Amino acid sequence: xxxxxxxxxxxxxxxxxxxxxxxxxxxxxxxxxxxxxxxxxxxxxxxxxxxxxxxxxxxxxxxxxxxxxxxxxxxxxxxxxxxxxxxxxxxxxxxxxxxxxxxxxxxxxxxxxxxxxxxxxxxxxxxxxxxxxxxxxxxxxxxxxxxxxxxxxxxxxxxxxxxxxxxxxxxxxxxxxxxxxxxxxxxxxxxxxxxxxxxxxxxxxxx
Amino acid sequence: xxxxxxxxxxxxxxxxxxxxxxxxxxxxxxxxxxxxxxxxxxxxxxxxxxxxxxxxxxxxxxxxxxxxxxxxxxxxxxxxxxxxxxxxxxxxxxxxxxxxxxxxxxxxxxxxxxxxxxxxxxxxxxxxxxxxxxxxxxxxxxxxxxxxxxxxxxxxxxxxxxxxxxxxxxxxxxxxxxxxxxxxxxxxxxxxxxxxxxxxxxxxxxx
Numbered sequence: 001x002x003x004x005x006x007x008x009x010x011x012x013x014x015x016x017x018x019x020x021x022x023x024x025x026x027x028x029x030x031x032x033x034x035x036x037x038x039x040x041x042x043x044x045x046x047x048x049x050x051x052x053x054x055x056x057x058x059x060x061x062x063x064x065x066x067x068x069x070x071x072x073x074x075x076x077x078x079x080x081x082x083x084x085x086x087x088x089x090x091x092x093x094x095x096x097x098x099x100x101x102x103x104x105x106x107x108x109x110x111x112x113x114x115x116x117x118x119x120x121x122x123x124x125x126x127x128x129x130x131x132x133x134x135x136x137x138x139x140x141x142x143x144x145x146x147x148x149x150x151x152x153x154x155x156x157x158x159x160x161x162x163x164x165x166x167x168x169x170x171x172x173x174x175x176x177x178x179x180x181x182x183x184x185x186x187x188x189x190x191x192x193x194x195x196x197x198x199x200x201x202x203x204x205x206x207x
Numbered sequence: 208x209x210x211x212x213x214x215x216x217x218x219x220x221x222x223x224x225x226x227x228x229x230x231x232x233x234x235x236x237x238x239x240x241x242x243x244x245x246x247x248x249x250x251x252x253x254x255x256x257x258x259x260x261x262x263x264x265x266x267x268x269x270x271x272x273x274x275x276x277x278x279x280x281x282x283x284x285x286x287x288x289x290x291x292x293x294x295x296x297x298x299x300x301x302x303x304x305x306x307x308x309x310x311x312x313x314x315x316x317x318x319x320x321x322x323x324x325x326x327x328x329x330x331x332x333x334x335x336x337x338x339x340x341x342x343x344x345x346x347x348x349x350x351x352x353x354x355x356x357x358x359x360x361x362x363x364x365x366x367x368x369x370x371x372x373x374x375x376x377x378x379x380x381x382x383x384x385x386x387x388x389x390x391x392x393x394x395x396x397x398x399x400x401x402x403x404x405x406x407x408x409x410x411x412x413x414x
Contacts, residue, residue: 008249008407015406023387042215079409086405097301098401102362103385107402108409147412148405155309172408174401178310180230188411190404194305194381195314197397198293198355199222200215201379202286202315204395205354 010051014074016041017048021071022107033064080108087113087146087170089161090153091121091131094176098152099126109148113140117157134164141168148172155179217258221285223248224255228278229314240271287315294320294353294377296368297360298328298338301383305359306333316355320347324364341371348375355379362386 020040024032034045034052041048052058052070055077059065075081088095088111099111114131116122122133132140141149149170151158158177165173166187173189175181183189227247231239241252241259248255259265259277262284266272282288295302295318306318321338323329329340339347348356356377358365365384372380373394380396382388390396 011410012407014410015403018406019400019403077410078406079412079414080406082414084405084409084412092304093300093307094304097299097304100300101385101401103400103402107406109402109405148408150401171412172405174404174408178308188408190408192399192401192404193226193310194308194357194399195310195316196222196226197381197399198291198316198379199225199285199287199314200219201355201381201395201397202291203218203221203284205286205291205378207286207289 006054010054011078013043013047013051014078016043017051018071018074018078021067021074024067025071030067031064032067032070033059036064075108078108082108084109084148085112085144085146086110087115087137087141087149087165089115089134089137089149089151089165090157090177091116091118091124091126092152092154095152096126098150111150113144113146134161137161137164138168141165141170146170148174150174150176151181152176213261217261218285220250220254220258221281223250224258225278225281225285228274228281231274232278237274238271239274239277240266243271282315285315289315291316291355292319292351292353293317294322294344294348294356294372296322296341296344296356296358296372297364297384298323298325298331298333299359299361302359303333305357318357320351320353341368344368344371345375348372348377353377355381357381357383358388359383 020037034048038045038048058070086109088098091114104110114126114129115134115137116131117134121131124131147170149165151161151173153161155177158179159181162173162181162183166183171187175189176192181189227244241255245252245255265277265280293316295305298321311317321333321336322341322344323338324341328338331338354377356372358368358380360368362384365386366388369380369388369390373390378394382396383399388396
């Protein structure tokens with residue numbers, strides 16, 4: 001089945017399954033089931049089985065899934081069985097926090113390129129790598145064939161930065177700036193917006 | 208219909224609809240449709256209509272939705288038509304970035320309480336409010352009846368902080384620490400994990 005034939009909403013759940021499996025592996029658990037995963041994740045077991053059925057046969061009726069095999073298969077499907085280099089633009093508090101974030105390791109990503117527009121920051125090292133000028137985005141990202149970037153600039157400059165990244169060949173953007181950015185159809189954007197999670201929980205709170 | 212009768216996955220989409228509507232309002236658009244929203248969000252128009260039908264009748268066949276009315280209705284449903292005070296624990300780079308984040312205003316949340324365990328940080332002001340000791344979490348949050356908290360500590364201390372927050376009466380936690388925290392059934396947790404968004408996009412990238 002072609003990659004584009006599978007609904008994006010299904011693809012969006014695979015990383016959640018992978019994260020749950022990684023935890024089970026860390027806990028030393030070897031076998032799991034769609035029921036166990038579903039209970040942990042608040043997703044129905046039928047949904048999980050249906051999602052996975054797009055990609056082949058995993059596990060057997062009655063015996064469940066082998067945690068390591070399914071985890072490895074999902075890494076292959078998601079294209080994160082190798083490490084992607086990632087560019088980060090905007091070295092403020094958030095950019096620094098991401099540079100030191102412990103959650104990327106062994107999950108397919110490493111931030112290798114740092115950019116900022118502030119002359120005082122350019123040349124400073126972060127994780128041993130010098131911060132470079134946003135003016136060199138196109139040159140550096142094309143040279144190193146970088147496809148993924150994160151934007152942690154203020155809202156006002158995020159679109160301009162996105163334009164530069166796209167010009168440099170970036171195909172996937174994780175945007176932390178609180179604005180919607182316009183990108184061509186072949187470029188994907190995901191937003192990190194804390195308010196979405198807060199609002200989802202507020203629904204259940206009593207005033 | 209009781210709040211708990213509606214699937215959480217439906218509730219999870221409402222903030223996305225609300226964000227899209229807010230943008231349309233900012234652009235001065237008065238009427239929209241499930242087709243337009245669906246196209247913007249990559250969600251089918253049938254799904255949007257079905258989600259909204261849980262909460263009443265919005266818009267009319269052929270005339271679409273009034274943007275301001277639907278936006279206001281969603282704010283009421285999500286319980287964010289007033290402002291919630293939020294506690295933030297962990298004043299590192301990420302905590303500071305969130306303290307200065309421009310995306311909370313007018314969306315139902317304001318960070319009013321800051322906590323850290325570092326004696327050098329305690330007493331410093333952030334947004335004009337002093338950072339307090341994690342030892343005073345229970346006292347301060349109970350006094351001010353705070354129900355929502357964000358954890359931006361390192362992974363190692365996140366569970367201990369979560370335990371203190373729950374002890375203090377917190378019912379909703381937005382967790383940025385890269386670990387899963389254990390909470391009682393009546394407490395909700397949402398995770399902010401950049402890798403989930405990155406992996407979802409990596410699926411579509413060519414090696």
